[in-house]
Amino acid sequence: MSIVSRGFSGRRRPGDVKLPPGQYLETGFPVLSAGPTPPVKTATWQFTIKTELGQQHRWDWQQFTSLPAEQITTDIHCVTKWSKLGTHWRGVSLDTLLGGVRTNAGYVMARSYGGYTTNLPLPDLRDGKAWVAYEYEGAPLHPEHGGPARLLVPHLYFWKSAKWVTGLDLMTHDQHGFWEELGYHDYGDPWREQRYQGD
Ligand SMILES: Nc1nc2c(c(=O)[nH]1)N[C@H]1C(S)=C(S)[C@@H](COP(=O)(O)O)O[C@H]1N2
Numbered sequence: 001m002s003i004v005s006r007g008f009s010g011r012r013r014p015g016d017v018k019l020p021p022g023q024y025l026e027t028g029f030p031v032l033s034a035g036p037t038p039p040v041k042t043a044t045w046q047f048t049i050k051t052e053l054g055q056q057h058r059w060d061w062q063q064f065t066s067l068p069a070e071q072i073t074t075d076i077h078c079v080t081k082w083s084k085l086g087t088h089w090r091g092v093s094l095d096t097l098l099g100g101v102r103t104n105a106g107y108v109m110a111r112s113y114g115g116y117t118t119n120l121p122l123p124d125l126r127d128g129k130a131w132v133a134y135e136y137e138g139a140p141l142h143p144e145h146g147g148p149a150r151l152l153v154p155h156l157y158f159w160k161s162a163k164w165v166t167g168l169d170l171m172t173h174d175q176h177g178f179w180e181e182l183g184y185h186d187y188g189d190p191w192r193e194q195r196y197q198g199d
């Protein structure tokens, strides 16, 4: 048995924060959008999971917000090098949304209102690792940050967390989304500093 001290409380203090390589600590919440904020109304909002066989699973806002939701506390890491620690969200787990979906797909293309896309391996959306989030710090998600709802996949760089998400297309073969097509990394693990293709 060791008698090494584990710190005062186990809580993180500014001095012992561990950030992924090349990242700095951000206390604000920068807005990063490749285009204008699309107007998305909850009255017409839809979220659709489409399987590789073309089967569609669709929720409107009422149905979506009636699903069991979770509180998420997580760090987020943007490829432009800011990281934000301990952010609080409320959202529906992708495990819940994928629960009734039969698929053999290995990949997903997330699609957003406004046309943004980003690709992810399907396993990265399962097992408590990803949500469709609709609250941030106790308030409805602000439109600039992806409201009414955005993907939240905090273990990957934040460009994978599609704002204004409206669907997931399940794919048997990987394809590039918007930033991936422009040279960003296919996977985007901040701890392995996978910023660009080839990293
Ligand atoms: N639809 C959409 N989602 C998007 C983006 C975007 O331009 N459009 N930018 C991505 C990038 S590069 C980042 S860092 C985060 C920024 O989220 P924020 O504006 O809430 O900080 O959203 C990601 N999701």
Ligand SMILES: [Mo]
Pocket: 032, 078, 079, 080, 158, 159
């Ligand atoms: Mo980003």
